[in-house]
Amino acid sequence: xxxxxxxxxxIMHSDVPMLSPSQCRGSQVSPDPPSGVETGLSGQxxxxxxxxxxxxxxxxxxxxxxxxxxxxFTTGPFPDxxxxxxxxxxxxxxxxxxxxxxxxxxxxxxxxxPEKAGHYGMMSAELCSAVASITPDSEENxxxxxxxxxxxxxxxxxxxxxxxxxxxxMAVFLKPLDPPGESMAVHGATARxxxxxxxxxxxxxxxxxxxxxxxxxxxxxxxxxxxxxxxFRNVSAIQMGKMLPSTVPGLCTVLxxxxxxxxxxxxxPTLFAPPNSLSSGYNFLPGPxxxxxxxxxxxxxxxxxxxxxxIRFSPAYWDSKSRKPCxxxxxxxxxxxxxxxxxxxxxxxCKCINCYNNKEHEYERYQAIKICLDRNPEAFRPKIGNGKRxxxxxxxxxxxxxxxxxxxxxxxxxxxxxxxxSSICKCVSCRNYDESPxxxxxxxxxxxxxxxSSYYITAEFQNNNCPLxxxxxxxxxxxxxRLLAQAEEAEREGYTETQAEKMILQEFGQCLxxxxxxxxxxxxxxx
DNA sequence: GAGTTTGAAACT
DNA sequence: CAGTTTCAAACTC
Ligand SMILES: [Zn+2]
Ligand SMILES: [Zn+2]
Ligand SMILES: [Zn+2]
Ligand SMILES: [Zn+2]
Ligand SMILES: [Zn+2]
Ligand SMILES: [Zn+2]
Numbered sequence: 001x002x003x004x005x006x007x008x009x010x011i012m013h014s015d016v017p018m019l020s021p022s023q024c025r026g027s028q029v030s031p032d033p034p035s036g037v038e039t040g041l042s043g044q045x046x047x048x049x050x051x052x053x054x055x056x057x058x059x060x061x062x063x064x065x066x067x068x069x070x071x072x073f074t075t076g077p078f079p080d081x082x083x084x085x086x087x088x089x090x091x092x093x094x095x096x097x098x099x100x101x102x103x104x105x106x107x108x109x110x111x112x113x114p115e116k117a118g119h120y121g122m123m124s125a126e127l128c129s130a131v132a133s134i135t136p137d138s139e140e141n142x143x144x145x146x147x148x149x150x151x152x153x154x155x156x157x158x159x160x161x162x163x164x165x166x167x168x169x170m171a172v173f174l175k176p177l178d179p180p181g182e183s184m185a186v187h188g189a190t191a192r193x194x195x196x197x198x199x200x201x202x203x204x205x206x207x208x209x210x211x212x213x214x215x216x217x218x219x220x221x222x223x224x225x226x227x228x229x230x231x232f233r234n235v236s237a238i239q240m241g242k243m244l245p246s247t248v249p250g251l252c253t254v255l256x257x258x259x260x261x262x263x264x265x266x267x268x269p270t271l272f273a274p275p276n277s278l279s280s281g282y283n284f285l286p287g288p289x290x291x292x293x294x295x296x297x298x299x300x301x302x303x304x305x306x307x308x309x310x311i312r313f314s315p316a317y318w319d320s321k322s323r324k325p326c327x328x329x330x331x332x333x334x335x336x337x338x339x340x341x342x343x344x345x346x347x348x349x350c351k352c353i354n355c356y357n358n359k360e361h362e363y364e365r366y367q368a369i370k371i372c373l374d375r376n377p378e379a380f381r382p383k384i385g386n387g388k389r390x391x392x393x394x395x396x397x398x399x400x401x402x403x404x405x406x407x408x409x410x411x412x413x414x415x416x417x418x419x420x421x422s423s424i425c426k427c428v429s430c431r432n433y434d435e436s437p438x439x440x441x442x443x444x445x446x447x448x449x450x451x452x453s454s455y456y457i458t459a460e461f462q463n464n465n466c467p468l469x470x471x472x473x474x475x476x477x478x479x480x481x482r483l484l485a486q487a488e489e490a491e492r493e494g495y496t497e498t499q500a501e502k503m504i505l506q507e508f509g510q511c512l513x514x515x516x517x518x519x520x521x522x523x524x525x526x527x
Numbered sequence: 528g529a530g531t532t533t534g535a536a537a538c539t
Numbered sequence: 540c541a542g543t544t545t546c547a548a549a550c551t552c
Binding site: 330338405409416 | 545546547548549550
Binding site: 342376400403405411412 | 532533534535536537
């Protein structure tokens with residue numbers, strides 16, 4: 001915080017270092033990376049990069065992320081972008097932030113406060129496209145969703161901080177802030193985009209417009225996000241993205257976003273604008289951002305090219321302590337192994353080595369994001385379902401695959417997110433289930449009673465004619481593999497045959513229950 | 528803090 | 540896809 005005490009120091013112009021032309025030329029990820037740059041990221045980029053912005057001095061000025069640039073349009077240095085048809089900006093407030101909870105527990109004392117998190121996100125046309133493809137929620141009214149259109153905002157903040165030569169060309173999307181309580185509740189959650197969908201209580205979310213509210217004496221506007229689904233956990237973040245006109249015709253630049261900064265307090269980042277040259281073509285918003293955009297539309301920019309705006313964020317936006325630092329040593333913080341990257345954050349105050357997840361490596365970062373998205377379009381979406389787009393609210397979207405932790409340690413993403421394992425988890429010997437005292441509750445995570453206790457059938461099963469249709473080949477395969485895993489574990493541990501049988505039968509019971517529950521779930525959905 | 532364990536992510 | 544390796548965090552001591 002200290003370092004951001006001076007607002008004036010946070011002014012950021014478009015003086016971001018630009019990448020060399022060679023760096024800007026290739027857009028395709030794999031082929032032809034800029035010299036010296038490893039696009040595939042499979043190797044290591046040479047070390048020695050500044051660890052980042054975060055450390056003090058002027059460098060510390062921005063926590064902001066670097067960002068992306070947007071290109072709207074078909075040309076530009078990054079031809080590989082399949083740009084969407086442009087449309088008016090409609091960036092929604094992300095109702096469901098993707099949370100990254102992984103860190104909370106041990107960090108409570110470290111000053112990391114999820115609720116402070118904030119981030120600015122931007123998205124490129126490509127990202128828009130991807131988002132569009134994965135966000136059915138888009139039909140919702142943008143206003144209801146809290147979409148913000150910069151062009152609907154005053155041309156500049158009361159303080160004149162925003163100097164957008166073309167007001168209409170700028171869009172901002174914000175991320176709601178978690179209520180402090182909620183954020184703090186993250187204890188134990190882990191970080192990687194695990195989004196807890198547990199608490200669905202009403203929450204007020206505060207959103208702040210970049211360069212606007214922060215400076216203003218007005219309080220952030222609040223929006224009830226209950227309808228958005230689950231609040232995320234650790235994120236209180238504000239996500240803002242700005243589209244800035246780029247110097248390249250037809251291209252837009254997105255200003256960085258930065259996450260994890262508490263609104264109104266703390267240091268503030270100086271956002272760095274993407275290098276003009278680069279900015280023009282790509283937008284590498286970190287994944288998470290992705291999840292933010294629930295709309296299919298992408299911003300449209302005027303053909304003109306306004307000068308790079310000078311944007312100043314209030315120090316209040318940033319909090320150097322708001323995020324748990326990573327300690328990556330080999331990934332350059334450009335793979336999903338890095339929680340910062342996975343959460344769409346720029347490393348700041350991290351302990352990583354040879355970090356490329358910073359503004360100095362926009363190009364590499366952008367490439368890395370693209371690679372991740374190519375591999376998995378959902379890579380930056382919350383891992384915990386929010387009840388939309390077919391996801392089950394409060395359930396890990398992919399389920400965990402724990403083998404030895406019993407899903408009772410933070411190694412387990414379900415446990416970390418403070419949710420019970422579900423039928424889609426492929427864990428073995430799972431103990432992450434409701435152990436409430438009532439007999440009925442003495443079920444495994446998958447709804448089956450433990451072997452060493454009486455079998456209790458849940459009410460839902462007792463009262464219904466459990467349909468047996470709906471068992472898929474996948475169910476059978478999963479069951480078989482789980483039983484085999486149990487047998488192997490028993491063998492590995494030197495258990496007696498009786499013990500092994502017990503383990504296997506117990507696992508089988510869980511499998512069956514999961515299947516049945518899954519069927520019920522589907523049934524209820526249909527109903 | 529060093530060393531081990533763990534399971535997701537990445538790779539083949 | 541499945542099997543293996545890599546990775547960084549969680550955990551243990
Ligand atoms: Zn990292
Ligand atoms: Zn980091
Ligand atoms: Zn880093
Ligand atoms: Zn688990
Ligand atoms: Zn699980
Ligand atoms: Zn489990």
